[in-house]
Structure formats: C-alpha cells, structure tokens
Amino acid sequence: MKPYVEMTKEELQELRKELSAQYKEFQGRDLKLDMSRGKPSAEQLDISMGMMDVLSSSDDLTCDDGTDCRNYGVLDGIKEAKELLADMMEVAPDHIIIYGNSSLNVMYDTVSRSMTHGVMGSTPWCKLDKVKFLCPVPGYDRHFSITEYFGIEMINVPMTPTGPDMDLVEQLVAADDSIKGIWCVPKYSNPQGISYSDETVRRFARLKPAASDFRIYWDNAYTIHHLYDNEQDHLIEILAECKRAGNPDMVYKFASTSKVSFPGSGIAAIAASENNLTDIMKQLKIQTIGHDKVNQLRHVRFFGDIHGMVEHMRKHADIMRPKFEAVIETLEKELGGLQIGEWTCPKGGYFISFDSLDGCAKTIVAKCKKAGLVMTGAGATYPYGKDPYDNNIRIAPSYPTLPDLKQAMELFALCVKIVSIDHILSEIA
Amino acid sequence: MKPYVEMTKEELQELRKELSAQYKEFQGRDLKLDMSRGKPSAEQLDISMGMMDVLSSSDDLTCDDGTDCRNYGVLDGIKEAKELLADMMEVAPDHIIIYGNSSLNVMYDTVSRSMTHGVMGSTPWCKLDKVKFLCPVPGYDRHFSITEYFGIEMINVPMTPTGPDMDLVEQLVAADDSIKGIWCVPKYSNPQGISYSDETVRRFARLKPAASDFRIYWDNAYTIHHLYDNEQDHLIEILAECKRAGNPDMVYKFASTSKVSFPGSGIAAIAASENNLTDIMKQLKIQTIGHDKVNQLRHVRFFGDIHGMVEHMRKHADIMRPKFEAVIETLEKELGGLQIGEWTCPKGGYFISFDSLDGCAKTIVAKCKKAGLVMTGAGATYPYGKDPYDNNIRIAPSYPTLPDLKQAMELFALCVKIVSIDHILSEIA
Numbered sequence: 001m002k003p004y005v006e007m008t009k010e011e012l013q014e015l016r017k018e019l020s021a022q023y024k025e026f027q028g029r030d031l032k033l034d035m036s037r038g039k040p041s042a043e044q045l046d047i048s049m050g051m052m053d054v055l056s057s058s059d060d061l062t063c064d065d066g067t068d069c070r071n072y073g074v075l076d077g078i079k080e081a082k083e084l085l086a087d088m089m090e091v092a093p094d095h096i097i098i099y100g101n102s103s104l105n106v107m108y109d110t111v112s113r114s115m116t117h118g119v120m121g122s123t124p125w126c127k128l129d130k131v132k133f134l135c136p137v138p139g140y141d142r143h144f145s146i147t148e149y150f151g152i153e154m155i156n157v158p159m160t161p162t163g164p165d166m167d168l169v170e171q172l173v174a175a176d177d178s179i180k181g182i183w184c185v186p187k188y189s190n191p192q193g194i195s196y197s198d199e200t201v202r203r204f205a206r207l208k209p210a211a212s213d214f215r216i217y218w219d220n221a222y223t224i225h226h227l228y229d230n231e232q233d234h235l236i237e238i239l240a241e242c243k244r245a246g247n248p249d250m251v252y253k254f255a256s257t258s259k260v261s262f263p264g265s266g267i268a269a270i271a272a273s274e275n276n277l278t279d280i281m282k283q284l285k286i287q288t289i290g291h292d293k294v295n296q297l298r299h300v301r302f303f304g305d306i307h308g309m310v311e312h313m314r315k316h317a318d319i320m321r322p323k324f325e326a327v328i329e330t331l332e333k334e335l336g337g338l339q340i341g342e343w344t345c346p347k348g349g350y351f352i353s354f355d356s357l358d359g360c361a362k363t364i365v366a367k368c369k370k371a372g373l374v375m376t377g378a379g380a381t382y383p384y385g386k387d388p389y390d391n392n393i394r395i396a397p398s399y400p401t402l403p404d405l406k407q408a409m410e411l412f413a414l415c416v417k418i419v420s421i422d423h424i425l426s427e428i429a
Numbered sequence: 430m431k432p433y434v435e436m437t438k439e440e441l442q443e444l445r446k447e448l449s450a451q452y453k454e455f456q457g458r459d460l461k462l463d464m465s466r467g468k469p470s471a472e473q474l475d476i477s478m479g480m481m482d483v484l485s486s487s488d489d490l491t492c493d494d495g496t497d498c499r500n501y502g503v504l505d506g507i508k509e510a511k512e513l514l515a516d517m518m519e520v521a522p523d524h525i526i527i528y529g530n531s532s533l534n535v536m537y538d539t540v541s542r543s544m545t546h547g548v549m550g551s552t553p554w555c556k557l558d559k560v561k562f563l564c565p566v567p568g569y570d571r572h573f574s575i576t577e578y579f580g581i582e583m584i585n586v587p588m589t590p591t592g593p594d595m596d597l598v599e600q601l602v603a604a605d606d607s608i609k610g611i612w613c614v615p616k617y618s619n620p621q622g623i624s625y626s627d628e629t630v631r632r633f634a635r636l637k638p639a640a641s642d643f644r645i646y647w648d649n650a651y652t653i654h655h656l657y658d659n660e661q662d663h664l665i666e667i668l669a670e671c672k673r674a675g676n677p678d679m680v681y682k683f684a685s686t687s688k689v690s691f692p693g694s695g696i697a698a699i700a701a702s703e704n705n706l707t708d709i710m711k712q713l714k715i716q717t718i719g720h721d722k723v724n725q726l727r728h729v730r731f732f733g734d735i736h737g738m739v740e741h742m743r744k745h746a747d748i749m750r751p752k753f754e755a756v757i758e759t760l761e762k763e764l765g766g767l768q769i770g771e772w773t774c775p776k777g778g779y780f781i782s783f784d785s786l787d788g789c790a791k792t793i794v795a796k797c798k799k800a801g802l803v804m805t806g807a808g809a810t811y812p813y814g815k816d817p818y819d820n821n822i823r824i825a826p827s828y829p830t831l832p833d834l835k836q837a838m839e840l841f842a843l844c845v846k847i848v849s850i851d852h853i854l855s856e857i858a
Binding site: 037039040042045048049050052053055056057059061068069070071072073100101102104105108109112115116117124126127142145146149150258262263264265283286287288289290291292293294295 | 466481484486499533534575718
C-alpha cells in the first residue's frame with residue numbers, strides 16, 4: 001500500500017468515502033465490544049476453576065507448621081504461600097510479605113504510608129512542600145492515579161525499546177531530592193510490552209538518588225505472563241542487583257496472582273530488603289491482624305509449586321497468544337506500509353501499544369466508541385490523562401473472544417485510517 | 430467468705446502460705462494456656478467448614494445481575510453480599526460498601542484517608558497541629574493502636590454501665606474542634622460486654638461537635654454475637670438515629686463476618702450516609718479495582734440470608750455460652766465476697782472485664798504468665814497501654830477448650846488472691 005502522506009488530496013478524499021461506507025456498515029452491526037481493560041477472558045478464568053475444589057470441608061486447613069489457616073494471625077503470610085510467591089517473584093521467601101487480593105492496593109498503601117510516616121524514618125511526605133515521582137510514559141494509568149491522588153507531581157520520562165530513558169532518570173533523581181519514586185512495569189510493560197534490558201536494570205540498581213527515601217516501585221505484574229515457550233524475556237532480578245550495587249533498600253517489588261488465578265481473588269505480595277520489610281511491618285501490624293490465609297492455602301494446594309504455576313501459565317498463553325497474533329496480523333494487514341501508525345509486538349503481558357499520527361488518538365478512540373468498540377481512553381497512558389502528542393492508544397486483546405477481537409481490530413484499523421486521512425487533509429487545507 | 434480487707438495481718442499471711450502452695454502446684458502442671466486474644470476456638474471454626482463446599486468447579490460463580498465474580502470489578506461489593514451484610518448491620522444495602530477480610534483494616538484506612546485527604550472536603554488532618562480522639566475506657570487495644578500510630582492524641586472517657594460518660598463526651602466534642610472522632614464498640618463492648626442504652630445512642634446521634642469532620646467510629650463488631658436466645662441486647666440503629674437527629678453524616682459503622690465465618694477469611698463492610706460513601710469511593714477507586722468477590726459469593730451461598738446467619742450464630746453461642754458461664758461461675762465461687770475484684774456478666778460478645786484492686790492488674794497478669802497462662806497484657810484496654818488505675822484485665826474465654834478454661838480461671842483467681850493479699854499487706858506495713 002502507498003503511504004497516505006504520498007497520496008493526493010483527491011485520492012485521499014476518494015478513499016475517505018469508501019472507508020466511511022465501511023464504517024457505516026460497522027455501525028449497523030450494533031457491536032458491543034470492550035477492549036478497555038486488561039481483563040482476562042471467561043475462557044482464561046475457566047482454567048482456574050480447579051481452585052474451587054482444592055479445599056473442601058473434609059480437608060485439613062492446617063499449614064505444615066501447625067498454623068490453622070481458618071483463624072486469626074500470621075501477619076506476613078503462611079510459609080507455603082511465601083515460598084510459592086517467592087519463586088514466582090525470584091526472591092527468597094523471607095524477603096516477601098503476602099497481602100490480600102490486590103497488588104495495586106499494596107502500592108497504594110505503600111505511597112499512603114510514605115505520606116503519613118515517611119520511609120524508614122524519613123520525613124513524612126505530607127510534611128514536605130513538594131514530592132515528585134518519575135513516570136515512564138506511556139505507562140499504567142492506575143499507577144498515575146495513585147500519585148495524582150496524593151498530590152505528588154509526576155514527571156514524564158520517555159520509554160525507549162530498552163526501558164525508560166536512563167540518562168534522564170539518572171540525571172533527575174541525582175539532582176532533585178523531592179523525587180521520591182519511579183513507577184516501573186519492568187517486564188512486558190503496560191502498555192508497550194517492553195522488557196527492560198540488562199543495562200537498564202543495572203543502571204536502575206546503581207542510581208544515586210538525592211533523596212534517601214527514593215524508592216523504585218517495581219511492579220512486576222507480568223513476571224510469568226509469557227506468550228511463547230521459547231521466546232521469553234528475562235530480567236535481571238532487581239533486589240539482588242540493588243544489593244550487589246550497594247543499594248539494597250532502594251526498591252519495592254510488587255506482584256500478584258490476579259492474572260494467574262482469579263482477578264479479585266488472587267494473592268498479592270511485596271518483596272523488599274529486610275530494612276524495608278521491618279519498616280512496612282511496623283505499619284502492617286496496626287492495619288490488620290492478617291490477610292486471608294485460607295485463600296493463600298488454596299493457591300498453594302492448587303499450584304503445588306512454581307512448576308505447577310508455570311504449567312498453568314502455559315494454558316493462559318495458549319489463549320492469549322492467538323489474540324495477540326490476531327491483533328498484530330490485522331494491524332499489519334490493514335495498516336502496514338501506510339505510515340499512519342506504529343505498534344509493538346510483545347512476547348508477553350496484556351497489552352499492545354499503538355502510536356497513531358500525532359493529534360489523532362482521542363479522535364480514533366471516540367470514533368471506535370461510536371461504532372460500539374470501547375478502547376482504553378486516549379491519554380490514559382500518561383500522567384493526568386494528558387498525552388502531549390495525543391498519539392498513544394492501549395490495545396487490550398485479552399477480554400473479547402477471538403472472533404470479536406478480529407472484528408474489533410478491523411474496526412479499529414478502519415477508524416485509524418479515517419481519522420488519519422482527516423488529519424492529513426486538514427493539514428493540506 | 431470474709432472480705433480480705435477485714436482479715437488480720439496474721440490471717441492474710443497464713444492464707445498467703447496456703448495459696449502459694451497451690452500456685453506451686455499449678456506451676457508444676459506445665460500449663461500452656463492462651464487467653465490473650467478474642468480468637469474463636471477450633472470447635473467454632475469447624476461449624477463454618479461448609480463454607481469450603483458451597484463453591485466448586487461445577488458451580489456458576491455468576492451473580493444474579495450477571496457479574497462474573499471471578500473477574501475484575503465491582504468496587505463496592507456484589508449486590509447479594511451487600512444485602513446479606515446490610516441485614517446483619519441493620520441498614521439499607523445501598524448504604525454499605527463491602528471490603529476485604531478485615532474491618533480493622535477498613536478503620537485503619539478510614540483514619541489514614543482522613544489524615545491525607547480530610548473528611549468530605551475538610552482540611553487533611555496531617556495539615557493540622559493537633560488531632561484528638563475520644564477513647565471510652567476500658568476499650569479495644571487495636572483501636573487505640575491506630576490512633577496512636579497516626580500521632581492522634583487520645584483522651585480517656587470513662588465507660589458506665591450504659592455506655593461512655595455522655596456528659597463528658599458532649600462537653601468535649603462541643604468545646605474542641607481538634608476532636609475528630611470517638612472509638613465505640615456499642616454492643617457487647619470490648620472488654621466489658623456493655624451495650625449502649627437507648628439514651629446513650631440518642632445522645633450520640635445528637636452530638637454537636639465543634640469539628641464538622643468529627644465522626645463516630647461505631648465498630649459494631651458483635652452485632653449478632655449473642656450468648657442467649659431470649660436475653661439479647663438491642664441497640665437503636667445509629668445511622669437512622671443520626672439521620673432523624675439531623676446529623677446523617679456523623680457516623681461510620683463497621684462490621685465484619687470475622688467471628689461469624691472465619692477470622693481472616695471473612696468479609697468486612699462500612700455503612701454510612703450517601704455523602705460519606707461518595708467521599709470514601711473517591712479514594713477506594715484509587716486504592717483497588719475491587720475486593721474478593723468470590724469470597725463474597727461464598728458467604729452468600731453459605732448463609733443464604735440473615736436467617737441462615739442467625740441460625741449459624743446460635744451454634745457459636747452454644748459453644749461460647751458454657752465458657753462465659755464457666756468464667757463467671759469460677760470468679761463467683763473463688764472470689765465472691767472477698768472484695769478484691771469485680772467483673773462483668775455480658776450477654777454477648779467475646780470478653781469479660783475484670784477489675785482488680787487498684788495497682789494489682791500488671792502483677793496478676795505477670796503471675797498468671799509465670800504459671801503458663803497468657804492473659805491480655807494489663808493496660809492494653811487503655812490508650813498508650815496505660816491503665817491509670819492498673820486494675821483492668823480483659824478475660825477472653827473463647828479460645829481454650831472448656832476444661833482448659835476452667836483450669837485457667839482457677840489459676841487466674843488464685844493469682845488475684847495472692848497479689849491482692851500482697852497488696853493489702855504492703856499497705857498495712
């Protein structure tokens with residue numbers, strides 16, 4: 001196909017008519033497709049239904065160490081669950097705390113605690129005039145919502161194919177002691193599916209922040225969420241790397257089984273240095289008597305160990321892989337060579353990132369919506385919902401069925417074409 | 430029995446010898462009894478084991494409104510669970526939010542949110558020079574720990590047989606706008622088992638606090654935790670009463686099923702006015718995508734409705750009642766008429782409160798411990814762990830078996846006698 005920018009005004013206008021007719025046809029289908037969030041599909045949820053059978057009234061809900069999971073207590077999680085999640089998170093079991101059902105909640109609580117009580121003895125952030133976070137962009141909207149909610153100023157740091165622009169990160173954290181954190185999704189990032197390179201991780205571990213209470217918020221949400229068996233991204237483990245670099249306390253690592261077992265009914269965890277864990281436990285013991293140990297035990301009994309979990313993730317991959325491939329095939333087929341968009345081809349995670357021509361993302365998403373396809377709001381991948389280029393759109397292929405997804409992506413590509421033509425025509429005019 | 434104070438020095442010394450011999454005998458038994466916390470016994474946990482069977486892989490985990498409980502979403506709880514807990518909490522379903530496993534966590538988060546974001550638009554408490562809470566005493570140590578953790582000054586308000594001293598409460602909240610809350614366990618209070626009288630509840634609803642962001646923290650932990658079928662305390666419902674009194678926003682009501690189903694694996698909730706709920710939801714949507722809906726559904730399927738829950742609580746009562754009666758019988762038999770202690774006789778809840786002679790509680794608890802009986806730490810029922818009279822001891826009869834409990838209470842009474850004699854002798858000397 002000829003790139004749109006090389007087409008004449010007349011050619012574009014002609015094409016526009018043709019595409020409009022196609023769009024009208026789509027509107028006539030009365031579609032209701034939701035690709036707004038990284039929700040697993042019903043088919044994926046089905047593969048975890050065995051979770052409902054591993055604990056019955058005839059089972060003993062007691063841990064190896066004698067803990068009755070039904071009763072109060074055990075603030076940091078049962079030993080068996082710590083072992084399972086430690087393997088998933090590639091850390092030692094004594095470096096993690098098991099929480100409730102949501103790693104987002106753990107991250108929120110981590111920021112909230114820092115606001116009211118500081119970090120390992122530092123001044124509570126609410127007592128400071130200014131607190132800032134670095135935000136690799138595009139990134140995860142719910143991260144940005146937390147920092148925005150607490151009035152923390154967010155500074156955009158561009159993502160590169162190897163992770164955040166580390167020159168900029170190094171320079172900013174060294175120069176400004178009001179910068180207290182950085183949001184990272186280091187593996188199969190949200191939304192681009194980028195995994196940080198070895199050099200990026202090494203440079204993270206060797207940051208020299210001006211603030212002693214600066215922490216890397218390492219949200220390893222997709223740590224075992226590969227699409228392929230033989231092509232998997234591998235990251236240097238950040239806790240160990242920080243320790244080697246003499247910065248053992250500089251990172252909090254977060255993860256959960258939300259996209260392994262059931263979203264909303266999984267178990268979440270934080271991994272950190274002993275100093276950080278001691279600091280966290282001081283607060284946690286005030287906040288709760290303990291999290292849901294029966295659900296922890298349920299996970300342990302269902303997965304057995306990390307091998308069981310990896311086997312389970314293969315089943316997720318078998319469902320997700322065709323969807324990712326369908327998205328990329330459709331984009332390639334419909335938009336390849338047109339020079340009106342670029343997209344990523346991740347090897348795992350939950351998202352594909354699409355960059356339209358500058359200034360077109362909002363209009364594309366709105367146009368999709370008018371034909372019954374809900375995409376993640378344009379701008380959502382940037383702090384304050386403000387994409388300075390208005391070009392980034394997050395594609396979440398997991399929730400729709402494969403036939404629905406193919407239809408949705410055809411509609412999406414169609415909207416990209418129409419909006420791009422309008423944009424090019426308006427620039428010619 | 431003759432009151433100890435009427436005995437001669439010689440009589441007391443003689444008795445002391447006898448009791449010491451008994452104490453030595455107890456020490457020889459190598460006891461390991463724990464009455465420190467309000468933990469349900471294994472027998473109580475067993476009656477909820479049916480919870481493990483109500484959801485299996487062949488069940489549909491879908492709500493009536495089509496919500497798939499396995500997936501993300503539904504921030505305020507599934508409709509069925511709201512109905513169940515609304516009935517338990519005696520409010521309308523649209524006035525509650527369902528949380529995770531711990532009402533303590535909900536209370537912590539409520540205070541934490543007020544610190545960072547204020548209450549319905551008020552100045553965040555962390556920006557104020559001074560924030561104070563009223564604490565009816567004796568009270569629940571974990572309440573006091575939350576306010577202490579946030580640097581909130583705690584003011585003791587004496588409990589009376591009808592609830593907190595309302596003259597004092599009214600006077601204090603009207604006079605001081607730095608008083609932002611009061612901790613209440615209004616029904617079968619911790620530790621005394623006192624239920625607030627109708628007049629007390631009415632006066633609560635008609636408080637005229639100087640601070641617009643003053644809230645009553647109404648922890649209705651034992652709302653359906655009766656010991657008897659025919660002798661049950663009944664409270665005026667506080668939300669409705671506040672509304673009638675023109676103070677609809679003045680109260681947060683908390684509850685959970687921790688001592689109904691499984692501690693640690695129950696579901697918790699807050700009930701409040703629409704204004705308060707709107708304020709809370711603004712924060713909650715940042716903190717999490719949703720709580721564990723599968724566990725909410727599990728509770729709904731197990732209990733069916735409030736009648737099922739009430740039936741279930743009868744089974745708890747059948748286990749708890751003999752324990753409460755054993756404690757009170759032993760105290761009556763061993764200490765009745767000696768004038769060295771007083772105790773409460775609650776009709777529900779988890780605790781009995783014991784008042785020793787002033788200045789004796791710590792020594793009694795320490796003496797119990799040396800013979801293998803762990804009681805709640807003396808002082809724990811007061812803010813900062815400081816009982817100004819050193820006389821209050823919380824008795825938690827739920828966890829031990831009945832034979833163990835009887836033994837424990839004999840040991841306890843023995844320690845009370847010995848320490849009281851020492852105290853009286855030291856005053857004679």
